[in-house]
Amino acid sequence: MTMPNNNDVSASSDSDTNVRIRNAINELHVRYRDLHEGAVADYIPELSKVDPDLFAISVVTIDGEQYSVGDDGHMFTMQSIANPFVFGMVLDAIGRERVREFVGVEPTGNPFNAIVLDRTTHRPMNPMVNAGAIAVTGLIPGDNPTDRLNRMLATLGKYIGKVPDVDSEVFMSEKSTGDRNRSIAYLMRNFGTFVRDIDEVLDQYFQQCAVSVTCRDLACMAATLAAGGVNPHSGERAISRTALRDVLTIMYTCGLYESSGTWVHGVGIPAKSGVGGGLLAVVPGKMGIAIFSPRLDKQGNSVRGVRVCTDLARSLNLHLFVAGDESVANEDLAQGVNHG
Numbered sequence: 001m002t003m004p005n006n007n008d009v010s011a012s013s014d015s016d017t018n019v020r021i022r023n024a025i026n027e028l029h030v031r032y033r034d035l036h037e038g039a040v041a042d043y044i045p046e047l048s049k050v051d052p053d054l055f056a057i058s059v060v061t062i063d064g065e066q067y068s069v070g071d072d073g074h075m076f077t078m079q080s081i082a083n084p085f086v087f088g089m090v091l092d093a094i095g096r097e098r099v100r101e102f103v104g105v106e107p108t109g110n111p112f113n114a115i116v117l118d119r120t121t122h123r124p125m126n127p128m129v130n131a132g133a134i135a136v137t138g139l140i141p142g143d144n145p146t147d148r149l150n151r152m153l154a155t156l157g158k159y160i161g162k163v164p165d166v167d168s169e170v171f172m173s174e175k176s177t178g179d180r181n182r183s184i185a186y187l188m189r190n191f192g193t194f195v196r197d198i199d200e201v202l203d204q205y206f207q208q209c210a211v212s213v214t215c216r217d218l219a220c221m222a223a224t225l226a227a228g229g230v231n232p233h234s235g236e237r238a239i240s241r242t243a244l245r246d247v248l249t250i251m252y253t254c255g256l257y258e259s260s261g262t263w264v265h266g267v268g269i270p271a272k273s274g275v276g277g278g279l280l281a282v283v284p285g286k287m288g289i290a291i292f293s294p295r296l297d298k299q300g301n302s303v304r305g306v307r308v309c310t311d312l313a314r315s316l317n318l319h320l321f322v323a324g325d326e327s328v329a330n331e332d333l334a335q336g337v338n339h340g
C-alpha cells in the first residue's frame, strides 16, 4: 500500500518542503540553544577567543532557496572543512590516479591529528585527516606560493559566490603552534610522499584552514556539492562531476574522523566538520546544510552541529539509505536512532 510520506523531502511539493525545512531549523535552534556541552578548540590559541554560545543553522536547497537562523552572518574559520574542497580541486587539476599516489581512501578510526600513515603504502590514510589534507595541499598546482594560494581561494570562491579571505590572526596562531602538523609533514617526507618544501606547504595548509566563512556561505558550499557541483546561486560550476563523486564518497566514509561510523549510522549523509565549530552536510540532489557552534566534542566535532544534523536527518528523512522508504523511516522515528 502506498501512502504519502510526510517525512520524505522528495515526496512533497516544493512549498511543503520549504515550510518543513524552515520550521525544522527554527525548532532545532530553540531545542539546542541552551545546550552548552563541549569546549572550544584551544590548541590553536586564537580559536579559544571565540564566543562559545554562537549558534547558527543554514540550509540552501539545490534551487537556491536559503533558510537560516541564529548567528548566520558571523565569520569563523573553515579549518578541516576546507579539506574536501581542496581535495576536489586537486582531483580536477592533476587527476585521480596521480592523487591516489599520495593519499589513500581508508577511514582511520584515529583522531584527525594522528601522526599515522598507512603501514604498507606509507601514504596518509585519507584526505580528510590532517596528514592527508597536508599531502593534498602539497599537490595544488601553480607557479609559486602566491599563485597556489590564489587558485585555492578562487576555487573556494566558486562555491561561496565570492572569493573568501584568510583570517591572518588564526593563520599566524596556528603557524606558530602547529608542531604536530609539522611532525606529520616530516614523517611523510621521510617516506618520500611529500614533494614540496615543507614550510611552504604547511603555510598554505594553515591558510586554507584559516579561510573565513559564515554559516550561510558554508550552506551554499554544501548546496553546490548537493547540486552536482554547480553553485545554485551563481550557476557556476565549482567541481567536475567525476571529482565530486570522489569528494562525497570520502566525506561519507571519513568526514567525521573516528566518529565517521557513528555518523553514517545515525545521520547517513556526507559531511565534514572543522575545529572552528563549523559542520557541513550534503544531501545529494536536495540541499546543503551548515551549522556553526564552536563547542566541540572529544573528537573535534561541533556538539550542537552533530545533534542538529542528527535530528534534521530524522525529521526530514535524509539518510541516503532510507530516503523515500516510508516503512523504514517510520520505524526509525518510532524506535529512535541509536547514535552510539
Ligand code: GLN
Pocket (backbone or CB within 6 Å): 078, 079, 080, 081, 112, 113, 130, 174, 181, 209, 273, 274, 275, 276, 300
Ligand atoms: N587546522 C586544524 C589542524 O590542523 C584543522 C583540524 C580540524 O578542523 N579538525 O589541526
